[in-house]
Amino acid sequence: MSAYIKAISYHLPEKIFSNEDFFKTFPSAIEQKDNYLRIGVKNRHIVDANHTASDLGVKAGLALFKEHNINPKEIDFLLFCSLEFDYHFPSSCSIIQEKLNLPSSCGATDYNLGCSGYVYGLGLAKGLIESLGMKNVLLITSSTLSKKIHAKDKSNRFIFGDAAAATLISSRKETGLGSFVLGTDGKQAEKIIIKDGAGRNPISENSYKEIEDETGNITSNAHLHMEGTGVFYFGLKTIPAMIKELLEKEKLKLEDVDLFIFHQANLFLISTVCSKLNIPDTKVFNYMENVGNTVSSSIPITLYQAMKDGKAKAGQKILLAGFGVGLSWGATIIEL
């Protein structure tokens, strides 16, 4: 039996932070407006302060059950991917299991990953289905990163949006999830980091001290720090190499892939990677304009929209590629 993606749904918080709001908040950014627009975001959804990543995840799960008429009692395993959890323990998956009315026979675990997290989750689900014989794995990805972005951090406030996605991975005879390439480079751990507030560095007065980078962006050690140029360099170096390795594993040529869906980090990065690999625009589907970079949910949201638009169809070979915090990366080829 092969694991395959049976259904996807997603949930966006109601509150919208538009480009109009952004340029009102940061009038100094107006002279760089054209450059900001090259990132590809117009609106992002922002979670309320009293809602957590698990709350968004539950809403995405409920949307999945309703939209695709799925019985929660049939779920064998729940994977919850996020960078934000409700408590030190128990895992947020326990909270979600209860709220989604999943059976107590359902195994559940959290894992802490960002933009590579969806591909990792598909890999884990494939293992659970093809090695342990499970039938239905629910993968929930959720991000509320807006809470951890410094109010004066204009770059990251422009890019990121909150969202959650729920994906049901089931088993069938025909091929579904193909080979995987996964990787980690802990030497670059500090390229995307929140330094203070967990085990290594408890929150102190210094945690909130403003730190300004060379482009005038402000953050603190208690907030998200992302070294944009370093991450861009990582993307240009890692994504093409990971795609080549995956194609070799699958014994495919680049032309054999019908559709490419990248983690929606920044459309400028995606177009640079595509021109480097000679991937035609017609084979790339992006969906960032109205949601921003939604971390681990960006690939399932984009795949959902590609299916809705008729761009992603059964019988096609679709390549998914994620990359981000860790630094970490993952790619796979799927058939719907």
Add this chain to the structure above:
Amino acid sequence: MINIEEFTKGLEVEFEDVEPGTLNPDTNFRNIKGWSSMHALIIIAYIDANYNALLNGADLKSAQTIGDLYKITEEKLK
């Protein structure tokens, strides 16, 4: 081999928001009007796409002028 005039002109085109003829090898690229982190990404992408050399954050930090970027690129191609 690459040539510094073409390198500068090419970068000017990539920047889009810079008036033609404003940049020269001595221009401190951080003083470009409206300099932002996006310009840094454009520099990395431009050099990678046109000269097949990948500059990292430290390379960029060590450079002040467009001439410096040209020299770093030249070094990487050796």
